Amino acid sequence: MSDDVPDEAAQLAKALREVFAGTKISVRRYATRTHRNAGAVSRYLNGTRVPPWEFITELFTEVSRETGNTLKPEVVEHLKAAHRKALKSSNRRLHEVQILQDRLEDADLQAQQAGIREKVLLEGLQTREHRISQLESRHVELTSRWERDARERDSLKAELQLASTSQTEELEQLKIEVNQLRQELEEARELSEQAERKCQRLEQQLSEAEERAQAGQEAREASSLEAAQQEAESARNVADKLRRQLHDLLAQQESARASVEETLQRKQEAREEKRAEIAQKFIGRPPRGERRLAHPSHDQERRGINP
Missing domain, CATH: 1.10.260 (434 Repressor (Amino-terminal Domain))
Structure with a gap:
């Protein structure tokens, strides 16, 4: 050098x-x-x-x-x-030109970087705006579905409450009727026992009168015997009538008991069907999309349904 x-x-x-x-x-x-x-x-x-x-x-x-x-x-x-x-x-002039070229190169690099950053930001913005649109649509869908389910749940709840009230009233009325029939049955049994005792007593009197008649009693006793026979026959008729009434009351009680049991069984099956329908509608419904975003109060309201 x-x-x-x-x-x-x-x-x-x-x-x-x-x-x-x-x-x-x-x-x-x-x-x-x-x-x-x-x-x-x-x-x-x-x-x-x-x-x-x-x-x-x-x-x-x-x-x-x-x-x-x-x-x-x-x-x-x-x-x-x-x-x-x-x-x-x-060479100062070439130096100045080179410095300007350097600045232009730096500015161009910054412009490229800014363009790249702008493109990246624009893509990110578009992606997020699209996601926001999707989430808003999903939110509207879930809100509408939740409101519809809430209305259906309230309707079913009111229906169950009404059915429960009606069944309770009917059950109470049936219980009252059963108690009345039981009281009537007890009264009929008491009357039947009284009539039976009266028949036995009259039969005894008739037997004694017959014995007295056979022993040679007076005609008055014979007349008394005939009256006793008539009274005994009347007592038998009353006893037979009471027995028929007792039989009818027992048949009515058995029919009422069967009707009550059938009604209770039918109401129990109706309640089981309602529970199954509610469970199928609010518990067993399969998830759709992002259904796990459903409202957090659903479980509480579902547990609150007690037919």
Whole structure:
């Protein structure tokens, strides 16, 4: 390197030679490969001429391709700073042009980055707006479904309450009727027992009268015997009538008991069908889409239904 080479140019040339050594080829061969003048390349490397920045970036590319490794950022920045200093000391106008090019390059890079960021943000915004639209539609659907289910649940609850009230009233009325029939049955049994006892007593009197008649009692006793016979016959008729009434009351009681049992069984089956219908409608309904977003009060209201 000549002694008349400025220090800035000498430092740049020294750094360029160190990078150029990575190509492992001669200056002439490098000039042929890159379609440059070998003399110009030689002057760039000995410091007698400051190379354009395009030459240096081209050298970076060739070294990276030859070695398979990219130059470290600090090496590139060092060469860039050395090139700007050498250019400033040798040619201020070219230095000013280079500085403007650097600024334009930085501005263009920032513009590209801003464009990329704008595109990314726009895509993110569109994605989120689409998601918001989906969530709003889903919210409206779930709200409508929840309100419909709530109306159906309230209707079923009112129906069950009405049915329960009606069944309770009917059951109470049936119990009252059963109690009345039991009382009438007890009264009928008491009357039947009284009539039976009266019959036995009259039969005894008749037997005694017959014995007295056979023993030669007077005609008055015979008349009394006939009256006793008539009274006994009347008592038998009353007893038979009471027995028929007792039989009818027993038949009515048995019919009432069967009717009550049948009614209770029918009401029990109706309640079981209602429970199954409610369970099928509010518990066994299969989930649709994101049904797990259903309202948290559903379980509480479902447990609140007690037919």
